[in-house]
Amino acid sequence: MKTVMVTGPGEISVLEVEQPSAGPRDVLVKMKACGICGSDHMYTTYGGIPPRQGATPLGHEPVGEIVAVGAEVTGFAVGDHVVMDTMRFTDGLLGSGGAQGGFSDYVVVKDAAAGVQLRVVPSGIPWEVVALNEPMAVARHAVNRLDPSPHDKVAVFGAGPIGLGALLSLKRRGVAHVVVIDIVPNRLEKALAIGADAVINSAEENVVERLVELHGRSTALGVRGLKAATDGYIDAAGAPAVFQTVVEAAGHGAKLTVVAVHKKPVELDLGALLTTELTISLSMGYPTEIFEVTDDIIENWQKYALIISDRIPFDRVEEAFELAATPGAAEKVVVTFD
Incomplete structure (x- = not known):
């Protein structure tokens, strides 16, 4: 599968990596949208995210659809639309120094538990709007x-x-x-x-x-x-x-x-x-707010949609990063997946 990584100071690359699979306690999520944050630009400028060394996966504003559920996992089903608490992944912060990033075709959520790393959202809300969940938290x-x-x-x-x-x-x-x-x-x-x-x-x-x-x-x-x-x-x-x-x-x-x-x-x-x-x-991060804000997005998604300035497909992700890093060129850029 494809994933976006910081590969050097001021440099990102779309790399081919092995697609993850779900173990008995895991959930596999196909990415549908991921927002670009100002910290993504900061990570790129510095050439990585400590403590991880070398190529570093990017993307911590994700939303996706569950495509596989481990035998020991409860509370989720294939086809569920989910938002994620990227700070609660057991293999490190998603897109912020952990093993995976949201700018990937797939993400595996290890030791998945409802209300911990994932929350199901209604299917009728546009993917790019639901991807605002993390910054709105x-x-x-x-x-x-x-x-x-x-x-x-x-x-x-x-x-x-x-x-x-x-x-x-x-x-x-x-x-x-x-x-x-x-x-x-x-x-x-x-x-x-x-x-x-x-x-x-x-x-x-x-x-x-x-x-x-x-x-x-x-x-x-x-x-x-x-x-x-x-x-x-x-x-x-x-x-x-x-x-x-x-x-x-x-x-x-x-x-x-x-x-x-x-x-x-x-x-x-x-x-x-x-x-x-x-x-x-x-104020730093979202100790308790990641899924608190979800209810308001569900009820008022049309207002939240106004925050998004640009929706760019994943096959143009490098262009999306360049746009987001250009002062005054865009407000909120969200990358969408097929």
């Missing part, structure tokens, strides 16, 4: 870390896939008002289509002033200057300007969750933040 964890109340007002920085996923999870929780902030007009239009209550183009508007207009002004004792009554902020952008803006905007008792990867150190003026008592939390 990342977004859901960020929202859970923020832990907003239904009456809260929240600002999301970044209208890429994770920011939009956070928007959908915030609305799933019934959050009263969500503003999405970005500098790309078509991203902001998509945020409105998905359900944002308002958007701010930070390249053209003063973010603090607009947040005060939308969420009110914080007048808590000891807080100086113009501060927004925004209750929570999510950084899904990873730009230093986000921290600077939150420091400027945050009123007393606000919360900030950072899910974006910051590639450079960020200067933080703790003195300016002291009277606000801002709570800062970081």
Whole structure:
């Protein structure tokens, strides 16, 4: 079968490898779609994923159809459509340093158990939409870390896939008002289509002033200057300007969750933040959220479908990786299989 591997710094290759088979406790899954993540580009740039040495399989946003079920496995049947928890594979993280990757014709799930590595989903949802399950779980964890109340007002920085996923999870929780902030007009239009209550183009508007207009002004004792009554902020952008803006905007008792990867150190003026008592939390992966978000995708898949910008067949996978790695060329690229 074919599989995509990092074969050197800045280099991926489609290689022929032996097709896996299912043992008595395993499930064999034929891949149907797999999203390209920013970390795939990072792995490629570095030429591999520790601790694995040499050629490294890629792909950790997969969805597929079960084609073989081991004799000792219960809860699954041939033909089931399944999403995967790529962090629970017993042969290593799928597509992130483990023995297999989702950009393959087939993946074997060893020691398969329902609700652990796999969950069955309805067959009527497009494959490429179900493949959003993994990144949407990342977004859901960020929202859970923020832990907003239904009456809260929240600002999301970044209208890429994770920011939009956070928007959908915030609305799933019934959050009263969500503003999405970005500098790309078509991203902001998509945020409105998905359900944002308002958007701010930070390249053209003063973010603090607009947040005060939308969420009110914080007048808590000891807080100086113009501060927004925004209750929570999510950084899904990873730009230093986000921290600077939150420091400027945050009123007393606000919360900030950072899910974006910051590639450079960020200067933080703790003195300016002291009277606000801002709570800062970081968000990584999806300890419990991988199958929590599945229900919302099943119920609202048409909204999730708007996140996908490009659907490219597996026989053009190298082109798909090049597109995903080109700044501004695409938002969310999903590779589809026959």
